[in-house]
Structure formats: structure tokens, C-alpha cells
Amino acid sequence: MASIKTILRKKQLLNGKFPISLRVTKDRKTKFFRTPFEVHINEWDSKVGRFNKKHTQQLKSNRLLGKIEDRALEVISDLEMAQDFYTLNDFERKFRVQSNPEASNIFSFWEELIDEMKEAGRMGNADVYHHTKNSVQKFAKQKSLHFNEVSPTFLDKYEVYLRNKGGSGGGIGVKMRAIRAIFNVAIKRGVIDxxxxxxxHYKISKLKGKAIKKALNIEEVHSLQNLDLSDKPHLINSRNYFIFSFYTRGMNFADMMKLRWENVSGDRIHYTRSKTKGNFIIKIMPPVKDILDFYAKNNKPYIFPIILRENLTPTQLNDRKRKTLKKFNKDLKELAGLAGINKPVTSYVARHSFANCLKQKGTGTDIISESLGHQDVKTTKAYLKELDTAILDEASELLLP
Incomplete structure (x- = not known):
């Protein structure tokens, strides 16, 4: 059991007064926590740890000292109920949050995690956290928001706010998961209880994206692949990126961007997927070989002309990715029009199309799952379920005379 006492520290300050601190002792170790008070030595009763009658605001100051002690005792009680063993460091983390309002400001903690992600090169997560924080700040209309204010009711109202601004279930879910992650880290680090x-009480599982995944059939992929772009050279790179992604099991754009020639060995491409850290070994199909041959003459460490120099910071890499991806998706709209494809085509459609075409060819779900790098076949089943429309339409047409 820890013990506490409010004491006068013996080191005199420049103004001639002495600081008042809360002394916490546990397992023969002691920590001191500064209070807002400073007094002359003749204004303090060391026996009871309180201001005496010579102090001008004796009653008010003693009440505040009592509240500080009560807060410390509450922290000790919570720690003893929550765990068999705790240290003074555990007490300090928990007590400082309750004593310092800024420490329980969720936005300050949020910024701290964003900075950590940027330093670790996790720029995608950092972007999601940044945009979600800005969104919550606009909704809350305040610069400071404490963890205890983010209640289930707060989240319900925030969800309504996002829906009124046109947010979809999937998009809202992304933001809610970011908020949930903030709470999980804060609890793990002992910042909050x-x-x-x-x-x-607020369940994110109810937020499901309703947008249907778009995919091309193999004929549409071939129409893009066989486009004559001799008079449209500005589209060649984007067409190559899409076809390369399709024939490399839907390789993500971020992974394509970082792909080096050293990842190519014989008739295989070896790489680690950024998102899942899974290792892939992919056979080089003829369309992929044609694309590799096209860029081989550049004599650069990276296969594609996206990262143009070495030693870019994570922020610079992320900026380069966003700029190139924006042009890529813009070019894909133009390419779809040239190929007569009346569907929205984006960078991620290549991955959807790869899965869709394998399914249409009768490939088993377990094989598709392994090809995509899904860790659970259930993920693949959910993934493919949204691509069923074309197959169902074809089956229905069998009923026609």
C-alpha cells in the first residue's frame, strides 16, 4: 500500500518561499509531485501537512490540498484494484493525467501518435489519423477535447454529422476505427483508464460500406492492354501500371512504386507487401515481361519512373505517391473511354479485376485467397461476394428463349 503526505520542500526558492509537494511512498521508494503552492516557512504546519492561520488564504488553499490528496488516493485505489503489482512510475503516469488537463487532451495525444507514425514511415496511417483528427475538431468546434468527453453519445452525434456531410458507412468506419485505435494506445500506455x-457501447461493426467493388472482365482488360497509344504517349505509363498490377496478382500501387530491379530474379518477382508484410514470389507473365523490357533501358534502381532519386524521406515518398496516383487515376478515366469501357476504372480496379477474372475462370476461392495474400479465406469470400453481379446476370440470361 502506498502512502501520501503533503510536505514543504526544504529547498528555498528565489522569492524566499518554499514549494509544497505531494510525497508518495511505495516499497521504500519515494516520488515528489509539485503542487501550485509556494509559502513562507512560518505559514506551514508540518505536523498536519497544511497551511496555518498565518497563511492569508488558509481555508481555500487547504481545501485544494485536500482535493489533490483525494485524487492521489483515488489513483492508488484504482491501481490496486486493477493489478496485483504497480510501481511509482505507474502511479505517476496515471496521476499526471488527472492533474494536468492538457495530458488528457485527446488532440495532443493524437498529434503525438501521428508524429510517431511519420517517423516510422507509416505515412498512410498518419494521413488517416490526421484527416480524422481534423474532422473531429471541426465537429467538436474546440481545440481541446478530453478523452472523457468522447462518449458513445459523442460518437453517435459525430456519425450523424458525417452522414449529413455525405459520408458513407465505409468512410465513417475508417474514421471511427482511427478514434478507437487512439483509445487503445492511450489505455495501453496508461494515459487513460x-x-x-x-x-x-458504440459498435463500429454496424458501419459497413455499401459501395459495390468494380471489376473488369478479361475482355475489358485485354481491350486496355491492346490500345494503340502511339498518338497518346502521356497515357503509356498509366496503362503499363494498370496491366502490370493486374498480371502481378493485383499488386498495390505503393508496392509497384518501390519495386526495384533487384526484386527481379530470373522469371520471378520477389517483394514484400507494404500493407500486410507478406512475402510474394510472382511468375513473370509475358505482358509483365514486355513492361519490364520497356523500362529496362532507363537504367535506374527503381523499375517505374515514379521515385526519381534515392534517400527520400517518408513524407517525400508519400507526397510523390499521392501526386503520381492522382495522375494515374485521371489517366485511367481517359483510357477507359478509349477502350469503350463504361465503368469507373481506378488503380484498385486492377486488383478487383484480377480476383474477378480468376473467379470467372473457375479458380477455387482458396487459390484466389492465397494469390491475393489474404490471411483468412473469409476475407476473400467477402471480397468476391461483391463481384458476383456479372456472373449472376449471365446466369439469369440463360433463362431467355
Whole structure:
């Protein structure tokens, strides 16, 4: 059991007064926590740890000291109920949050995590956290928001706010998962108590994206692949990126961007997927070989002309990715028009199309799952379920006379 006492520290300040601190002792170790008070030595009663009658605001100051002690005792009680063993460092983390309002400001903690992600090169997550924080700040209309204010009711109202602004279930879910992650890290690091966790009652599982995944059939992929772009040279790179992604099991754009010639060995491409850290070994199909041959003459460390120099910072890499991806998706709209494809075509459609075409050719779900790098076949089943429309339409047409 820890013990506490409010004491006068013996080191005199420049103004002639002495600081008042809260002394916490546990397992023969002691920590001191500064209070807002400073007094002359004759204004302090060391026996009871309180201001005496010579202090001009004796009653008010003693009440505040009592509140500080009560807060410390509450922290000790919570720690002893939550765990068999705790240290003074555990007490300090928990007590400082309750004593310092800024420490429980979710936006300050949020910024801290964003900075950590940027330093680790996790720029995609950093972007999601940044945009979600800005969105919550606009909704809350305040610069400071404490963890205990983010209640299930707060989240319900935030969801309504996002829907009124045109947000979809899937998009809202992304933001809610970012908020949930903030709480999980804060609890893990001892910044807040688990009882403040609002997601026991607010369920993110109800937020499901309703947008149907778009995919091309193999004929449409071939029409893009066989386009004559001799008079449209500005589209060649984007067409190559799409076809390369399709024939490399839907390789993500971020992974294509970082692909080096050293990843090519014989008739295989070896790489680690950024998102899942899964290792892939992919056979080089003829369309992929044609694209590799096209860029081989550039004599650069990277296969594609996206990263143009070495030693870019994570922020610079992310900026380059966003700029190139924006042009890529713009070019794909033009390419779809030239190929007579009346569907929205984006960079991610290549991955959807790869899965869709394998399914149409009768490939088993387990094989498709392994090809995509899904860790659970259930993910693949859910993925393919949204691509069923074309197959169902064809089956229905069998009923026609």
C-alpha cells in the first residue's frame, strides 16, 4: 500500500518561499509531485501537512490540498484494484493525467501518435489519423477535447454529422476505427483508464460500406492492354501500371512504386507487401515481361519512373505517391473511354479485376485467397461476394428463349 503526505520542500526558492509537494511512498521508494503552492516557512504546519492561520488564504488553499490528496488516493485505489503489482512510475503516469488537463487532451495525444507514425514511415496511417483528427475538431468546434468527453453519445452525434456531410458507412468506419485505435494506445500506455473506453457501447461493426467493388472482365482488360497509344504517349505509363498490377496478382500501387530491379530474379518477382508484410514470389507473365523490357533501358534502381532519386524521406515518398496516383487515376478515366469501357476504372480496379477474372475462370476461392495474400479465406469470400453481379446476370440470361 502506498502512502501520501503533503510536505514543504526544504529547498528555498528565489522569492524566499518554499514549494509544497505531494510525497508518495511505495516499497521504500519515494516520488515528489509539485503542487501550485509556494509559502513562507512560518505559514506551514508540518505536523498536519497544511497551511496555518498565518497563511492569508488558509481555508481555500487547504481545501485544494485536500482535493489533490483525494485524487492521489483515488489513483492508488484504482491501481490496486486493477493489478496485483504497480510501481511509482505507474502511479505517476496515471496521476499526471488527472492533474494536468492538457495530458488528457485527446488532440495532443493524437498529434503525438501521428508524429510517431511519420517517423516510422507509416505515412498512410498518419494521413488517416490526421484527416480524422481534423474532422473531429471541426465537429467538436474546440481545440481541446478530453478523452472523457468522447462518449458513445459523442460518437453517435459525430456519425450523424458525417452522414449529413455525405459520408458513407465505409468512410465513417475508417474514421471511427482511427478514434478507437487512439483509445487503445492511450489505455495501453496508461494515459487513460479503461473505463473511459467508449467502444464497448458504440459498435463500429454496424458501419459497413455499401459501395459495390468494380471489376473488369478479361475482355475489358485485354481491350486496355491492346490500345494503340502511339498518338497518346502521356497515357503509356498509366496503362503499363494498370496491366502490370493486374498480371502481378493485383499488386498495390505503393508496392509497384518501390519495386526495384533487384526484386527481379530470373522469371520471378520477389517483394514484400507494404500493407500486410507478406512475402510474394510472382511468375513473370509475358505482358509483365514486355513492361519490364520497356523500362529496362532507363537504367535506374527503381523499375517505374515514379521515385526519381534515392534517400527520400517518408513524407517525400508519400507526397510523390499521392501526386503520381492522382495522375494515374485521371489517366485511367481517359483510357477507359478509349477502350469503350463504361465503368469507373481506378488503380484498385486492377486488383478487383484480377480476383474477378480468376473467379470467372473457375479458380477455387482458396487459390484466389492465397494469390491475393489474404490471411483468412473469409476475407476473400467477402471480397468476391461483391463481384458476383456479372456472373449472376449471365446466369439469369440463360433463362431467355
Amino acid at each position: 479503461e473505463k473511459l473506453y467508449p467502444f464497448k
